Amino acid sequence: MPTQVTNYQCPSCTGPLHYSGASGKLECDYCGSSYTVAEIEALYKEKEAKAAEAFETADTAAQSGDSSAWDTGSMSSDWGADAAGMKTYSCPSCGAELICDANTAATACPYCGNPTVVPGQFAGALRPDYVLPFKLSREDAINALRRHYKNKPFLPRAFSAQNQIEKIQGVYVPFWMFDGEAEGHARYDATRSRVFRTGDWEVTKTDHFEICRDGSMPFEKVPVDASSRMPDAHMDSIEPYDYAELKPFSSAYLPGFLADKYDVPVADCESRADERCRKTVLDALGRTVSGYDTCIPRAQDVRLRRGKVHYALLPVWMLSTRWNGKSFLFAMNGQTGKMVGDLPTDAGKYWRTFAAIAAPVALLGTALSFLLR
DSSP: OOTTTTTTBTTTTBEEEEEEEETEEEEETTTTEEEEEEHHHTHHHHHHHHHHHHHHHHHHOOOSSOOOOOOOOBBOOOOOOGGGGEEEEOOTTOOEEEEEEOOOOOOOTTTOOOOOOEOOOSSSSBBBBBOOOOSSSSHHHHHHHHHHHHTTTTTTTTHHHHHHGGOOOOEEEEEEEEEEEEEEEEEEEEEEEEEEEETEEEEEEEEEEEEEEEEEEEEEEEEEOOOOOOHHHHHHHOOOOOGOEEEOOGGGGOTEEEEEESSOHHHHHHHHHHHHHHHHHHHHHHHHHOSEEEEEEEEEEEEEEEEEEEEEEHHHEEEEETTTTEEEEEETTTTTTOOOEEEOOOOHHHHHHHHHHHHHHHHHHHHHHHHHH
């Protein structure tokens, strides 16, 4: 039995293993053998024990949410024996730092498409608490992107032909996940009107109400992406993920994929997490006010009890490409298939289509104008 968990060699032929989202297993491309994650972890249980114990300790030692700051005390950069077989790549163009296992090679940067990525020494990376495994395969991602292209009538034909869809890459994007509780208070001024007649008079009677709402709401794993290279709008667009499928981190999920190393610290993400919590509470309070013609918030207050912060990796299929000097980034949720991405427009196609529609309309307008004289 091999003692290096980081290589994830096939127990049958010693070939490299990769994780297949379709089967949910680690598969060998050489002999065709497949193993569940549990089986591989059992084979390398001595090396995984330390990481599992660290996770259990952090999870059971959760502090009270009555704190003024988010709790990051349980996070650790101790990868244990896993670190021996991990490697990194850095992109000299956009600065991305990518982590992968020893058998996975990065040939291009998934963020900017730069074909030159520089290998480096793995060191100092924070060990994730959770990972959400890929559920959709590379073939699923390629087919989805092709369908995405087909539904765009003004997409330049050469862009589709020259865009190397097969270079799409599976990347685990880093996220901070925030646990806590929020208490909210809101006061609204509302009105309800009714109209009735008295003799020859039409009367509108408006009743005014002051409405107060109070409530509390627990939060678990509020996500904020921790990569400056992944546009927030892209990640917001491909949410949500089903966090019920989150797994305690194991590097057994990494073979065949890249993992982006976070470069946005927790402190820089706290305000966004706070705002997400506040907005969710206030929206929930607002939904309880109904049956009025108007409702205007007059006072709103949310108090947060900040709890633990977790580090998680979420699956994204990514393709970065350039066209006429511009960069285009496509991202697809590796669990649900939800996709987002900007596309170029063929100006010639657009104006020809516009002219084909506008000309008959103009002629019809002229004809109607002539007939109505």
